[in-house]
Amino acid sequence: MRVHVTDLKPGDTLSSDTFNTFGIHMMQKGHILQPDDISKLLKHGLDYVDIEETVINDDNEPHHSLIEAKVQFDTALVGFQNLFLNAASRGEFDGSQVDAVLEPLMDELHTQKDVVSVLFVLNDTNNYTYTHSLQVGMLSYYLAIWMGYTEQEAYAAGRAGYLHDVGKAKVPPEILNKPGKLTPEEYEIMKKHAQYGHDIIMESTGDELSAIVALQHHERADGKGYPNGITLDDIHPYARITAVADIYSAMTTHRVYQSKQELLRVLKEIHRMSFGQLYAEAAQTFIRNMLPNMIGKKVRLNSGETGRIIMTNPTDYFRPLIETEQGFKDLSIQSALEIEEIFI
Template identity: 35%
Template sequence: MKRYSVFQLKEGMKLSKDVNSKSGATLVPKGVILSKKTIKFLINWGIKSVLIEEEEEQITRGRGHSQAKFKKEYFETTEKVISFMEGLKGSKAIELDEVKEIAQELVTYSDDINSVKLLTEVKDKDYYTYQHSINVGIYASLLGRWLGYCTNDIKNLSLAGLLHDIGKTQIPDEVLLKPESLTDKEFEIIKNHPIYGYELLKPCEDLSPEINIAVLQHHERENGSGYPFGITGEKIHSYSKIISVVDIFDAITSNRVYKGRNSPFEAIREVRDKSFQDLNPEIAYTFFKRISEFFVGSTVIFNDGSIGKIVFLNKNDPTRPLVQIEDKFVDLSKHKNREIIDVMVF
């Protein structure tokens, strides 16, 4: 192992020892492969130097290239989505072959858990509308895989997730991008976007009808409280139910024009709470249980400013895991006042 100044660190390097705060809390555990976000995190916490595994340079460079490759490909995908969605504002017909190609890229991303974990690092507030569509496509195909869906369904879910909000291209920017709360009239305009999306897709003869239905129904809810038609349970397509779940999760964990992001655990809690009335219980449970597992071992920041590490998930409530804070283990299910406000995914 060799000690490096934090300003000498590069993506792809591997920590050989835990990095601790002055109070003894583990900021970044050993074995973590450094990313730009991790390096910035260490600098922000005033860490001067860290111990790094001595490895062949091509190994370190290869890891760094892998992270950089995903980010490059993700932003190239973002540019493609911007192009076709902005084209729809000018009444340009949907280039279905291009959209299907993008959807296949999203399936590929969902095959790689490390890529899925990097989603929290590549989100950009300025591109929220477009990247939200990408992320919903990725999460939808991932959830479809967790539910045991076949390959064709997983491809359809990716495409439906990518297209779920295309109706918003028909909403005036002054409403869609308004930073303040919407008026009742403006919200009624927003509520039309599933219908607009369905109408945009109707001329696409080569598109599976289930995808059109998923776009139309993705804001419908099990108890009839959704829109645009207020239909219930069995009348809602399973694709729509899947997209409803991942749509909520990605929106809450993203910076939006009108609201900052919340921690993944806040989003997981929202999905869990809505599973009793709004969302399909089996689909919601599968998602929040499996996505919670991503964060075991992660460094978390609490609402009192302290830092800890997730050690073990609480089977009855994944949003309240067992955490280690300095040299103590704390069961968050018994400490309701302590909330996770941010997560560092390594």
């Protein structure tokens, strides 16, 4: 099947050898295209390539593998809800149930490479507290893998991320679910969830690693975090990972008091925070691995136009090249244009 290069998607498989306009061999038959490959083809000016035909799904239906991931997500969501409610009523939860819920989910995530699409599919619930905890667990797992941790270590990081906010079970509901901005007094109460989480996890499981992550996930490298105002060297490596995952999920998920923000804008904010607030290696690794997942995603611009991200811009990673029906839009040059929404 012959397709235009701008219509390629990560995962497409070349059905014939590919050559550039000078006859130089670029990619061989059977090569599975990655985001960087598509960018390379564009840069070399290719118009069309041959790919293997695949079964076309309805645009409104997620890929089968994503449906499988959602099954595991829904199970984990119910599991966390039960855990959270038990922590709220009894101050502890059944620690034996955590791995029973997480292991199938993490096994499924191990097969998923397009993290952005996974988060889109798993972000269709209105319950921010539960969804956020699952997303942070998943993103902590992915980030640990990207940073070179072993599978076992990454699972531990994901487990800690999953439990990081359990202390919110002890925050009064009228504060936790308040639709407006918290008062200074209410914010001080909210901040106690970090210590609550540490204590609940220790009481329930004795898992010191997850407990320290719950305690430290709002600490910052510059010492301006909470609850103890410690600096980078005293923050556990997994808490540094969870902090990045926590910020990304919080800023890209609807909450009772805040609408989700556009994904590239959030990555840009994490980039800014990597200079002094977040652990730079974790933040930069996260950005570097998330950006390729944006290629091929649909966007809606502030001009009303819709299109698709074709490639990230080497001069400004957060203002990519967009193809619309009206033509290509280079956001690094067309400064008046902004992405208002990214979707699949």
